[in-house]
Amino acid sequence: MGEVDPAFVQDQQHRPKLSIIQAEGIPQIDLTPILQHELPNPSTIDTLVKEIGSASREWGFFQVINHGVPLSLRQKLEEASRKFFAQSLEDKKKVGRDENNPTGYYDTEHTKNVRDWKEVFNFLSKDPTFVPLTSDEDDDRVIQWSNPSPQYPPQLRDIIEEYIEEMEKLAYKLLELIALSLGVEAKRFEEFFKDQTSLIRFNHYPPCPYPHLALGVGRHKDPGVLTILAQDDVGGLEVKRKTDQEWVLVKPIPNAYIINVGDIIQVWSNDAYESVEHRVTVNSEKERFSIPFFFFPAHDTEVKPLEELINEENPSRYKPYNWGKFLVNRKSSNFQKKNVENIQIYHYKI
Numbered sequence: 021m022g023e024v025d026p027a028f029v030q031d032q033q034h035r036p037k038l039s040i041i042q043a044e045g046i047p048q049i050d051l052t053p054i055l056q057h058e059l060p061n062p063s064t065i066d067t068l069v070k071e072i073g074s075a076s077r078e079w080g081f082f083q084v085i086n087h088g089v090p091l092s093l094r095q096k097l098e099e100a101s102r103k104f105f106a107q108s109l110e111d112k113k114k115v116g117r118d119e120n121n122p123t124g125y126y127d128t129e130h131t132k133n134v135r136d137w138k139e140v141f142n143f144l145s146k147d148p149t150f151v152p153l154t155s156d157e158d159d160d161r162v163i164q165w166s167n168p169s170p171q172y173p174p175q176l177r178d179i180i181e182e183y184i185e186e187m188e189k190l191a192y193k194l195l196e197l198i199a200l201s202l203g204v205e206a207k208r209f210e211e212f213f214k215d216q217t218s219l220i221r222f223n224h225y226p227p228c229p230y231p232h233l234a235l236g237v238g239r240h241k242d243p244g245v246l247t248i249l250a251q252d253d254v255g256g257l258e259v260k261r262k263t264d265q266e267w268v269l270v271k272p273i274p275n276a277y278i279i280n281v282g283d284i285i286q287v288w289s290n291d292a293y294e295s296v297e298h299r300v301t302v303n304s305e306k307e308r309f310s311i312p313f314f315f316f317p318a319h320d321t322e323v324k325p326l327e328e329l330i331n332e333e334n335p336s337r338y339k340p341y342n343w344g345k346f347l348v349n350r351k352s353s354n355f356q357k358k359n360v361e362n363i364q365i366y367h368y369k370i
């Protein structure tokens with residue numbers, strides 16, 4: 021392992037710094053006011069909506085506590101993820117991803133054409149999930165993606181499915197708060213999720229002998245609506261701070277979730293909220309595990325700024341685009357290392 025594999029080496033300007041800034045500023049938001057057993061109190065909800073609005077505007081990232089997801093379930097899932105990755109490569113590849121179906125195990129992901137120091141296991145919220153066959157605008161054929169059936173650890177599928185239900189509940193609550201913070205109806209976005217394309221991912225970042233050259237995940241923005249991330253206590257997620265463009269570490273808080281707004285909320289909000297760049301550093305001693313839930317709408321969703329927010333002073337900044345086509349375009353460019361930039365929302369800027 022002493023040899024440096026050039027596929028993992030980041031360009032000089034993207035290599036992680038050895039001195040890390042702790043992002044104490046990333047807002048921590050207490051969701052107690054919307055917990056099921058609490059009687060909704062309009063003034064505390066109003067305060068919460070304002071907190072979520074400013075966090076989305078100023079950071080694009082925040083952490084939530086008292087979110088209602090049972091800790092025992094999260095622990096069960098984290099343990100299952102560790103057991104899954106502890107298997108031999110041969111066993112993991114039995115549920116390997118292929119070019120036609122992005123679910124299952126995968127260890128050669130690239131972000132911006134540099135290989136990520138990680139292995140992943142992807143699992144869809146809905147089985148089957150409907151997506152376009154190709155990213156070609158004129159091709160209206162639709163196919164189904166489905167989930168693998170891992171044999172080990174036992175009950176893995178059941179545990180993931182139970183956890184996904186909790187993720188969806190939390191995602192809908194957060195989405196309502198975000199809608200209110202933008203001044204639109206709480207349920208404004210619900211219609212887009214009937215046939216959602218959401219997925220959950222297990223990430224495993226093994227110790228890396230050259231953490232100053234490689235990254236667990238290279239800098240990127242999340243393309244969907246929201247990401248709900250469970251990280252362990254090792255740390256490594258860095259966010260690009262909007263005020264000064266410095267990379268700052270997101271401090272692990274036990275049992276909290278890290279939420280970030282994705283590209284679709286940036287477009288819906290017509291740039292009021294920003295999908296912020298982030299990356300993952302690795303270290304030479306400790307392995308790290310994380311589990312993001314990517315909340316994605318139905319494939320036939322036309323993504324465009326909300327009409328309610330558009331007027332003469334605030335004209336639409338994006339041309340509409342089709343989510344399914346965007347997703348499929350991304351999947352194929354991440355699967356195959358291509359020496360061109362993959363699709364980005366700024367390609368739809370007016």
Ligand SMILES: O=C(O)CCC(=O)C(=O)O
Nearest residue numbers: 223237251257300310312
């Ligand atoms: O592992 C993490 O902390 C974040 C991973 C991430 O950004 C992603 O999978 O999109």
Ligand SMILES: [Fe+2]
Nearest residue numbers: 240241242298
């Ligand atoms: Fe991400």
